[in-house]
Amino acid sequence: MEDQLLESITYVLPAVVSGIIAYYFFKSYLIDQQSLRKFQLLNDQKKESFPIKLQAYERMLLFCERIHPAKMMIRIHPISDKPIEYVSLLILTIEQEFEHNLVQQLYVSTDAWKAVTNAKILVINKLQQILTQVSSVSEVQETIFKEFSNISTPTEIAIEILKNEVNKFIS
Numbered sequence: 262m263e264d265q266l267l268e269s270i271t272y273v274l275p276a277v278v279s280g281i282i283a284y285y286f287f288k289s290y291l292i293d294q295q296s297l298r299k300f301q302l303l304n305d306q307k308k309e310s311f312p313i314k315l316q317a318y319e320r321m322l323l324f325c326e327r328i329h330p331a332k333m334m335i336r337i338h339p340i341s342d343k344p345i346e347y348v349s350l351l352i353l354t355i356e357q358e359f360e361h362n363l364v365q366q367l368y369v370s371t372d373a374w375k376a377v378t379n380a381k382i383l384v385i386n387k388l389q390q391i392l393t394q395v396s397s398v399s400e401v402q403e404t405i406f407k408e409f410s411n412i413s414t415p416t417e418i419a420i421e422i423l424k425n426e427v428n429k430f431i432s
Contacts (some may be wrong), residue, residue: 315427317368321377322423324362325416328355328384330405339398347401348392352385373426376419383415 286425326332330351338355339347359381392403 311430314368315430317365318373318423318427320362320365321369321373322420325359325377325380325419325423327358328381329414329416330384330388334402336407342398344392344395344398344401347398348388349390354383355381359418369423370426373419373423376422380415380419 292326298417298428327336333351333354341347387408388405391401391408395401395404
């Protein structure tokens with residue numbers, strides 16, 4: 262009886278050991294395959310979302326270019342001789358441009374969005390400040406050209422931040 266037990270153990274033990282080894286190899290193989298599928302899925306999602314993110318950064322850059330006060334002067338002509346109406350028109354244009362691009366905050370980073378919104382706020386504040394210093398539309402235009410030609414404007418700073426972030430994506 263003891264010989265039969267010993268003989269059956271010698272047959273069963275290698276099979277059990279082989280089964281355990283096969284189980285662990287199969288388990289690790291399945292885990293590796295699952296990790297590979299997750300990686301491929303993430304990679305595919307990044308490939309699909311990259312053009313959307315890039316387009317959002319392009320639109321934010323274009324927004325900053327369009328609200329640059331000196332460039333707005335060229336594009337937007339006064340509707341009357343009153344400086345308050347002209348500045349109001351400029352501010353309204355900035356607000357409309359901003360609302361048009363509001364959804365882009367989903368695709369750009371928090372820092373980029375803050376830079377863009379800060380640029381918008383600073384430009385509007387500066388336009389309102391200029392309004393208190395002038396008495397004609399031509400003075401508004403002259404003051405805007407002077408104020409925004411010598412310094413680095415808020416829109417230019419926002420554009421640099423946007424460009425740096427895009428360079429991080431591309432590199």
